[in-house]
Amino acid sequence: MAFTMPETTVTSQAKPGPIDRKATKETVSLFNNLLTLSKEHILFGHQHATEYGHGWSGEEGRSDVKSVTGSHPAVIGIDFSGLSGRPKEEIEKSKASLKKQIVDTYNRGGIITVAWHFSNLVTPQTGFYWKDSVSAPAVKNIIPGGSHHTQYKEILRTIADLANSVKGKDGKLAPMIFRPYHEFDGDWFWWGKSHCTKDEFISLWRFTVSYLRNELGVHNFLYAFSPDNKFNSEAEFLDRYPGDEWVDMVGMDNYGDFGRNGKYNLEAGIKKLKIVSDYAQKAGKLAAFTETGLESIADKDWWTASLLQSLKAEKMQLAYVLVWRNDAKSSTHYYAPYPDHPSVPDFMKFYQDPYTLFEADLPDMYHMK
Numbered sequence: 001m002a003f004t005m006p007e008t009t010v011t012s013q014a015k016p017g018p019i020d021r022k023a024t025k026e027t028v029s030l031f032n033n034l035l036t037l038s039k040e041h042i043l044f045g046h047q048h049a050t051e052y053g054h055g056w057s058g059e060e061g062r063s064d065v066k067s068v069t070g071s072h073p074a075v076i077g078i079d080f081s082g083l084s085g086r087p088k089e090e091i092e093k094s095k096a097s098l099k100k101q102i103v104d105t106y107n108r109g110g111i112i113t114v115a116w117h118f119s120n121l122v123t124p125q126t127g128f129y130w131k132d133s134v135s136a137p138a139v140k141n142i143i144p145g146g147s148h149h150t151q152y153k154e155i156l157r158t159i160a161d162l163a164n165s166v167k168g169k170d171g172k173l174a175p176m177i178f179r180p181y182h183e184f185d186g187d188w189f190w191w192g193k194s195h196c197t198k199d200e201f202i203s204l205w206r207f208t209v210s211y212l213r214n215e216l217g218v219h220n221f222l223y224a225f226s227p228d229n230k231f232n233s234e235a236e237f238l239d240r241y242p243g244d245e246w247v248d249m250v251g252m253d254n255y256g257d258f259g260r261n262g263k264y265n266l267e268a269g270i271k272k273l274k275i276v277s278d279y280a281q282k283a284g285k286l287a288a289f290t291e292t293g294l295e296s297i298a299d300k301d302w303w304t305a306s307l308l309q310s311l312k313a314e315k316m317q318l319a320y321v322l323v324w325r326n327d328a329k330s331s332t333h334y335y336a337p338y339p340d341h342p343s344v345p346d347f348m349k350f351y352q353d354p355y356t357l358f359e360a361d362l363p364d365m366y367h368m369k
Contacts (some may be wrong), residue, residue: 005006015285018248019209022219027175030111031222031248033365034286034319042311043357044350045075045113045322046336047291051101052328054338064326064338069351071360073336075111075320076101081128083162084155085119095162102166105368106174110359111289113177113224113322120190121148121155130190139196143203153211159218160216169234175366179224179290180208184240186228198240205242226251226290231269244283249319251290252276258306259294266306270313286319293335298337300342303350312355317362 013185018031037043049072051057053064078101082094104113117128122136129135142152147292166174184201187194191201205225214217225247231237241247257269273289280287289311294302311321324332337347350356 001286002195014244014282016286018032018222018246020213020219020221022213023219024173024175026172027220027222029366030175031286032368033363034111035317036358038287038317038319040277041355041357042185042289042318043074043111043320043362045077045111045320046073046300047077047115047139047322047325048079048317049073049076049325049336051078051097051107053326054334055328056329062087064334065336065358067339068341068347069343069358070108070338071351071358072108072265072368074357074359075113075322076105077113077115077322077325078102079115079117080159081115081117081119081159084121085124091158095158098162100168102174102176103168106166106168108359109362109365111177111320111362111365112174113179113320115182116178117178118155118180128192130192130195135190135195137195139200140206143200143207156208156211159217160212160218163212163218163220164216166220172366175220175222177249178221179226179249179251181205182226183228184292193240201240202242203326206246209246210287211241222286224249224251224286224288224290226253226288228252229269229272231257231272231275236277237272237275244285249286249287249288250276250280250283251288253291254289255292255294258292258310259299259302262298264306266310266313270310273310273316273318274314277314277318281317287317288319289321291322292322295335296332297335297337297341297343301346303346304341304353305337305346308350308353308355337350 016035049063049065063072078098080333082090102112119127120135120138126135138344140146141148173228179192183189184191186192209223229252240328252272254269257265277287323335326336337343
């Protein structure tokens, strides 16, 4: 899909730009180019797209989306889950694997977004989920003054070491959209709403950003704030918002309104996306549909009849939409089509629509004209 990059215009009340005043030129360019493209287009993303897919793992240059369309997704999702709670040799192996994914994607001209399924530091045996009567509160213990704060800083140093090592073939650090503590308005993760106070959550967010940026010299991150879909107003969306000076991108994860368990409420999903988009424009932020999808894509026309229709229903400015992973070992846990899947014809319509952009469609995202 050939297109011309539209001219950049600032219509928001706040001047858009990264919150990090020392952000690398490439990171600033990524922010500005995403903002510009979101006025007329949306980028398509897929979690773990190039690491593994439906029935395969670790094959160089492969993704299920590329096998179907000829192009990788524009946005590749990775996860920092392997950077803590494991033996040192496993952490180093995870760092090496992540580095390759990040650098390869940057060299191709694609975009990296990072989730963080971070194991509970206080009860590591419970992982990242909250398990009643087993999990211990962690947020209050990892913020400044907490019993595990020193350990948390060590983990952030591991993240910073990786962030400051991912240089592309141009010698520049690859920018990333870092999306920690997602779906915090639910109770399933240990950082969820019932497991910490509002002040504790905001303290955790602000410390994380300030420590990475100011103490550890990470200047290639854009920070994304993304609750689940449990809001119906801007005030509810911003309930645990740490402040405009701490966030580059606002987003939403929403499976529930888009067909999970066979239940659709597209009108509600559109309303929530509009709240996210409107706030971003007002505050000078990027906006994105940070996670969604329909497991097994049971509705073969879901791509155009549900997702694309919703994205186009209102005049919204969303940088990207990302669907969840295709599990290599599961026959049912997948969110993007693979060759011969019944939804492939509809996905090709989604791919060919001028509104959607994949990796092969992208201009140079890391330089400004």
